[in-house]
Amino acid sequence: MASRIKAIVIHEKDTVAVALEALSAGSEVIVAPGDAPALRIKLISPIPMGHKFALKDHEKGTPVIKYGEPIGTSTAPIARGEHVHVHNVAGKKEPGGRP
Amino acid sequence: MTFFQGFRRSDGLAGTRNFVLVIPSVGCSQGAARAIARGRKDVVYLPNILGCGQVGDDQALVKKTLAGFGWNPNVFSVLVVGNGCETLIPESLGEEIARSGKRTEVIVIQKVGGVRKTVALGRKIVGEMLADASKLSREPVPVSELILGTECGGSDYTSGLASNPAVGCASDMLIAEGGTVILSETPELIGAEHLLARRARTPEIARKVLDAVAWWEKKAIEGGQNIRDVNPSPGNMEGGITTLEEKSLGCIHKAGTTTLEEFVPAAARPTSKGLVYMDTPAHDIEQLTCMVAGGAQIVVFTTGRGTPPGSPIAPVIKITGNRDTFLCMRDSMDVDVSGIVRGRQTVRDAGQKVFDQIVAVASGKTTKAERLGQRDFCIFKVNMNI
Numbered sequence: 001m002a003s004r005i006k007a008i009v010i011h012e013k014d015t016v017a018v019a020l021e022a023l024s025a026g027s028e029v030i031v032a033p034g035d036a037p038a039l040r041i042k043l044i045s046p047i048p049m050g051h052k053f054a055l056k057d058h059e060k061g062t063p064v065i066k067y068g069e070p071i072g073t074s075t076a077p078i079a080r081g082e083h084v085h086v087h088n089v090a091g092k093k094e095p096g097g098r099p
Numbered sequence: 100m101t102f103f104q105g106f107r108r109s110d111g112l113a114g115t116r117n118f119v120l121v122i123p124s125v126g127c128s129q130g131a132a133r134a135i136a137r138g139r140k141d142v143v144y145l146p147n148i149l150g151c152g153q154v155g156d157d158q159a160l161v162k163k164t165l166a167g168f169g170w171n172p173n174v175f176s177v178l179v180v181g182n183g184c185e186t187l188i189p190e191s192l193g194e195e196i197a198r199s200g201k202r203t204e205v206i207v208i209q210k211v212g213g214v215r216k217t218v219a220l221g222r223k224i225v226g227e228m229l230a231d232a233s234k235l236s237r238e239p240v241p242v243s244e245l246i247l248g249t250e251c252g253g254s255d256y257t258s259g260l261a262s263n264p265a266v267g268c269a270s271d272m273l274i275a276e277g278g279t280v281i282l283s284e285t286p287e288l289i290g291a292e293h294l295l296a297r298r299a300r301t302p303e304i305a306r307k308v309l310d311a312v313a314w315w316e317k318k319a320i321e322g323g324q325n326i327r328d329v330n331p332s333p334g335n336m337e338g339g340i341t342t343l344e345e346k347s348l349g350c351i352h353k354a355g356t357t358t359l360e361e362f363v364p365a366a367a368r369p370t371s372k373g374l375v376y377m378d379t380p381a382h383d384i385e386q387l388t389c390m391v392a393g394g395a396q397i398v399v400f401t402t403g404r405g406t407p408p409g410s411p412i413a414p415v416i417k418i419t420g421n422r423d424t425f426l427c428m429r430d431s432m433d434v435d436v437s438g439i440v441r442g443r444q445t446v447r448d449a450g451q452k453v454f455d456q457i458v459a460v461a462s463g464k465t466t467k468a469e470r471l472g473q474r475d476f477c478i479f480k481v482n483m484n485i
Contacts, residue, residue: 052341085339089342091327092342
């Protein structure tokens with residue numbers, strides 16, 4: 001029997017996954033970005049339902065990709081498994097985002 | 100070919116509803132219009148507070164919106180109620196609507212001799228109109244004659260994952276049958292405009308899409324505002340949406356995958372079949388009003404957080420991909436596509452479910468918003484009232 005899907009990667013280019021339930025820090029989640037091999041991510045912060053976590057390390061000032069397109073720029077370094085939201089991502093024309 | 104059961108109009112168009120519409124041409128005659136419509140099923144009035152003290156674009160938008168509601172095929176006949184000194188001349192609004200071939204009457208409070216006499220005369224006229232409307236029956240109409248408005252409000256993470264892709268799938272199905280689908284809300288196209296522009300039939304249509312986004316950005320900045328201060332909203336952010344681009348990328352899923360055939364300004368009637376972009380605000384009720392003024396006989400409205408609005412004359416189907424919202428706001432939600440998020444339903448199955456619901460509602464099935472009496476109306480304004 002397949003275990004419950006806890007998170008989803010929408011596009012193979014994405015650098016974030018979406019939690020389909022509240023996930024706790026320290027837990028491990030397996031995600032499968034399209035046809036790419038599955039990734040095992042150890043969460044380093046709690047992720048509320050519907051929120052995003054990083055699939056890879058992002059340096060400050062790098063694009064965050066969801067739906068295969070940039071949704072913003074990291075305003076701080078983001079580690080793999082970390083919560084990705086307004087505290088560390090800015091959209092275009094927001095402080096810290098692209099002009 | 101798929102058919103719905105609709106009302107055929109004298110101008111050849113077909114409606115999903117059969118209303119007698121009372122339109123106050125100005126806020127001053129709104130009370131009389133409301134009293135004329137009161138207590139009568141299938142008579143609706145538009146709670147219009149504008150029509151005076153306006154210039155330029157706004158004056159044109161008010162007339163276009165009110166006339167568009169009169170033209171909408173869901174309306175059988177129209178009574179315009181004026182006050183008499185407003186900048187939007189009630190007779191000229193009446194003439195514009197009468198070009199549809201529908202019976203259109205105009206009564207003016209200052210000429211009739213007060214509000215009470217106007218209400219009495221108006222109730223007599225709508226009584227006659229109702230009697231004629233009730234003689235009409237539904238008949239089979241191909242779904243190719245539908246103009247479907249699409250909208251999202253109160254978005255959360257499920258909007259981009261489930262409800263918008265399901266609507267996109269239904270949009271593709273309707274367009275494959277020869278129908279028309281309107282995508283709109285330009286401030287929520289920001290960050291995804293390049294993807295829509297790429298799908299345009301001609302470079303000119305692509306340029307209009309990009310210019311519309313640039314106009315909204317410029318207009319907001321001129322007013323000392325940043326669109327991002329209100330968008331994403333606090334509820335969007337709590338629901339997992341981080342930036343405007345993320346919201347927009349989820350939003351355009353409603354448009355499915357077909358070629359963009361036309362660009363129309365707010366409240367204008369599309370002339371093409373297929374996917375059409377309408378340049379409207381993202382404000383839920385203004386956007387809804389613009390699409391219905393443009394001739395949409397039916398609207399699909401996706402929500403994550405739960406959004407109740409409906410239109411005075413067009414059925415609005417609420418679709419959510421959030422199971423908790425579906426259960427918590429059952430009185431407002433029509434279709435549950437949360438199975439997509441829970442891995443129990445494919446987007447294609449959910450799209451079919453949405454398409455089937457569109458056909459059923461177009462044929463007379465009432466929506467939750469209709470049952471709740473949600474007759475929301477708000478005209479898009481560009482400038483301040485004078």
